[in-house]
Amino acid sequence: MKVELKRVNNAVHFEGSAASSSVKVHIDGSPEIGGQELGSRPMELVLMALASCSSLDLVSILKKQKQEIVDFSVSTEGERREAIPHIFTTIHMTFNLSGKIDQAKAEKAAELAVKKYCSVHDMLAAGGVDITYEVVLNN
Structure with missing residues (x-):
């Protein structure tokens, strides 16, 4: 099993993907660390x-x-x-x-x-x- 994580912006918004699927998962940090509510924590x-x-x-x-x-x-x-x-x-x-x-x-x-x-x-x-x-x- 392998996943990839790619930074999407200059903050802490990431896009995750798995080799087994074309679905993208958006991940973001809390506002305290620069998150912008663009994904799940x-x-x-x-x-x-x-x-x-x-x-x-x-x-x-x-x-x-x-x-x-x-x-x-x-x-x-x-x-x-x-x-x-x-x-x-x-x-x-x-x-x-x-x-x-x-x-x-x-x-x-x-x-x-x-x-x-x-x-x-x-x-x-x-x-x-x-x-x-x-x-x-x-x-």
């Missing part, structure tokens, strides 16, 4: 990586179980320590699903998706981040 991307890694498997597992997903979203919130570097100490994900979905199947699928299949979860947890999640069905 790096630590936001870490939360997005965890949420998307877990969600890809969660949706896949539920589809294999013939659960009918009408809508899906995940809200992810992380707390960071005050000391530098400002690493995450806790992260909580809320999976919001609607459709014809069995609660027990959704709970089991979330457990597998987060704790067994998500490599981002394992990397963060190995670094001491306390990661929790919940499944909310909106039927």
Whole structure:
């Protein structure tokens, strides 16, 4: 796996790309360091990586179980320590699903998706981040 990062302007706006895709990701720093709100911040991307890694498997597992997903979203919130570097100490994900979905199947699928299949979860947890999640069905 390989990614490239290219500076876009004279501030701290970057464009990231991966060899496996033509999609570009815009990354920018906080205004305190010259950021101009032209992209996501790096630590936001870490939360997005965890949420998307877990969600890809969660949706896949539920589809294999013939659960009918009408809508899906995940809200992810992380707390960071005050000391530098400002690493995450806790992260909580809320999976919001609607459709014809069995609660027990959704709970089991979330457990597998987060704790067994998500490599981002394992990397963060190995670094001491306390990661929790919940499944909310909106039927």
